[in-house]
Amino acid sequence: xxxxxxxxxxxxxxxxxxxxxxxxxxxxxxxxxxxxxxxxxxxxxxxxxxxxxxxxxxxxxxxxxxxxxxxxxxxxxxxxxxxxxxxxxxxxxxxxxxxxxxxxxxxxxxxxxxxxxxxxxxxxxxxxxxxxxxxxxxxxxxxxxxxxxxxxxxxx
Amino acid sequence: xxxxxxxxxxxxxxxxxxxxxxxxxxxxxxxxxxxxxxxxxxxxxxxxxxxxxxxxxxxxxxxxxxxxxxxxxxxxxxxxxxxxxxxxxxxxxxxxxxxxxxxxxxxxxxxxxxxxxxxxx
Numbered sequence: 645x646x647x648x649x650x651x652x653x654x655x656x657x658x659x660x661x662x663x664x665x666x667x668x669x670x671x672x673x674x675x676x677x678x679x680x681x682x683x684x685x686x687x688x689x690x691x692x693x694x695x696x697x698x699x700x701x702x703x704x705x706x707x708x709x710x711x712x713x714x715x716x717x718x719x720x721x722x723x724x725x726x727x728x729x730x731x732x733x734x735x736x737x738x739x740x741x742x743x744x745x746x747x748x749x750x751x752x753x754x755x756x757x758x759x760x761x762x763x764x765x766x767x768x769x770x771x772x773x774x775x776x777x778x779x780x781x782x783x784x785x786x787x788x789x790x791x792x793x794x795x796x797x798x799x800x
Numbered sequence: 801x802x803x804x805x806x807x808x809x810x811x812x813x814x815x816x817x818x819x820x821x822x823x824x825x826x827x828x829x830x831x832x833x834x835x836x837x838x839x840x841x842x843x844x845x846x847x848x849x850x851x852x853x854x855x856x857x858x859x860x861x862x863x864x865x866x867x868x869x870x871x872x873x874x875x876x877x878x879x880x881x882x883x884x885x886x887x888x889x890x891x892x893x894x895x896x897x898x899x900x901x902x903x904x905x906x907x908x909x910x911x912x913x914x915x916x917x918x919x920x921x
Contacts, residue, residue: 707905710905710910711905767911768911769908769909769911769912770907770908770909770910770911771910771911772901772902772910772911772912773911774901775911776911
């Protein structure tokens, strides 16, 4: 077999292994999360322009329910999400330090722009600024885990 | 020509009656209708102009899925179900340019679905 064939076969094997979803190592996660918090996720200093009221929280819960629940669960804590732990990286609970340590401005940035490397999509244009800011309030006041049940989509 | 007191009172009463009648007839003019069509992440027209203090009936018609119109500046929300119309009557109390937003999640372009409302003096 010529040398070029060996190279092609090796490259193919590497590609196939590289495509496989696998859980990132703790060190890998630590480095990526630190980089996201300190460097890649912007808008750290922006404050939430919406006042925190019962109405804003309700609006945030409703906006969150439009399509965030499919990946994050109704409670934002992965209740009933069958693939949450199988993603690479796994989807974090929105009540976790990993998420709550972001500033309000950074949470808005993540919802606007998405987050790589992860499955988090950019939602600017899909949700309005006001809806996203109301979601940020909701994220800061999540209900108890499991208290809202599971998204219907996984049980019908 | 010298008018006596009764004639003067009658003339004043006549003018007052005419003025009131004109005011009443003006007040009874039906509010202007402004129609807006919502379809696939756009409002048509994308801008409307209203007059401060002039009552208006805003009609929202959806040509596809359910859409809404949230006018925070005037504390108004309209929801138009799929293929239906909905309307609201209000009087803009403030001049300026305001942005209204789709109030019902309608898909991938929902967040950018906006209507500009100009209110003139």
